[in-house]
Amino acid sequence: xRAPARPKRVELTTSxxxxxxxxxxxxxxxxxxxxxxxxxxxxxxxQCPLSAWYGATAPFETAAPTLGLAIGEIVHASRADLSRSAxxxxxxxxxxxxxxxxxxxxxxxxxxxxxxxxxxxINAFGTQAAEARLAYTTLLLAMERQRAARGADLLAAESAxxxxxxxxxxxxxxxxxxxxxxxxxxxxxxxxxxGENIIPVELKTSPPSKEHQLAxxxxxxxxxxxxxxxxxxxxxxxxVHYLTEGVEDSFEFNRSWERRITHLVSEVRAIRVAPRPPKxxxxxxxxxxxxxxxxxxxxQAPSLMDSMVxxxxxxxxx
Ligand code: SF4
Numbered sequence: 001x002r003a004p005a006r007p008k009r010v011e012l013t014t015s016x017x018x019x020x021x022x023x024x025x026x027x028x029x030x031x032x033x034x035x036x037x038x039x040x041x042x043x044x045x046x047q048c049p050l051s052a053w054y055g056a057t058a059p060f061e062t063a064a065p066t067l068g069l070a071i072g073e074i075v076h077a078s079r080a081d082l083s084r085s086a087x088x089x090x091x092x093x094x095x096x097x098x099x100x101x102x103x104x105x106x107x108x109x110x111x112x113x114x115x116x117x118x119x120x121x122i123n124a125f126g127t128q129a130a131e132a133r134l135a136y137t138t139l140l141l142a143m144e145r146q147r148a149a150r151g152a153d154l155l156a157a158e159s160a161x162x163x164x165x166x167x168x169x170x171x172x173x174x175x176x177x178x179x180x181x182x183x184x185x186x187x188x189x190x191x192x193x194x195g196e197n198i199i200p201v202e203l204k205t206s207p208p209s210k211e212h213q214l215a216x217x218x219x220x221x222x223x224x225x226x227x228x229x230x231x232x233x234x235x236x237x238x239x240v241h242y243l244t245e246g247v248e249d250s251f252e253f254n255r256s257w258e259r260r261i262t263h264l265v266s267e268v269r270a271i272r273v274a275p276r277p278p279k280x281x282x283x284x285x286x287x288x289x290x291x292x293x294x295x296x297x298x299x300q301a302p303s304l305m306d307s308m309v310x311x312x313x314x315x316x317x318x
């Protein structure tokens with residue numbers, strides 16, 4: 001069997017780096033200070049301890065972009081914009097026409113397009129980027145159309161209002177949350193309301209495979225733990241939403257998750273001060289979604305020009 005091809009390093013231009021640093025310094029949570037651990041660190045630790053080490057120690061600019069990582073960022077940003085816009089629309093909706101029309105579809109397409117246009121690297125991937133743009137725009141629009149259809153059903157059943165919107169759209173998107181006692185932080189993709197409780201939701205463009213599932217649950221459960229500690233909000237359930245497959249993985253959030261998270265936080269801190277980097281746990285699937293595949297000698301990522309188009313279902317999820 002032939003050894004997997006080693007990925008080539010992508011060189012970033014000075015202006016790319018300047019832009020990235022600006023993004024980092026604009027973040028609402030100061031990142032990578034002292035011993036701060038993030039929800040992403042815990043997810044990385046479960047997937048591959050070496051990636052947790054890279055996350056803590058590698059200079060930011062050594063993480064080279066891949067098409068998959070760029071698409072992941074764009075899809076996340078687009079979904080957040082679409083959710084904000086959908087919530088505002090649902091709150092004033094009187095009829096199904098207020099939820100979906102050619103002009104609303106054009107507005108949504110524009111929101112997605114702006115995220116593609118804004119991304120620093122996307123055009124570097126040529127025709128693959130153009131194919132991915134088309135495929136993901138179609139997918140995101142189909143998801144919004146489904147959301148509008150569900151909204152129309154609810155409108156027919158009861159009058160519009162905040163509770164109706166809570167069944168269709170998150171109450172908040174990209175929510176920074178920080179627990180001072182553990183110096184543990186994260187930015188939760190979506191927060192949904194469930195009566196008096198909240199449900200943290202982690203969005204993923206990776207497939208819902210066994211290899212990814214536990215690590216992604218750890219990341220979502222970390223938000224559950226953070227919201228409980230930082231704001232006293234009650235969390236009984238967390239979710240990982242696999243966007244490209246339309247699959248939702250809901251699981252109970254309980255005390256055993258709290259113990260597990262505390263343990264993982266100490267493991268990340270131990271890795272950071274260890275004299276040597278830990279051994280990696282490479283696999284094509286995990287390395288293919290790793291930010292450090294371009295610099296990691298153990299990487300089994302298929303190619304830096306990885307295409308997430310192949311992961312898309314032939315039809316949008318129903
Ligand atoms: S490229 Fe693979 S082996 Fe290397 S840090 Fe990332 S996940 Fe681990």
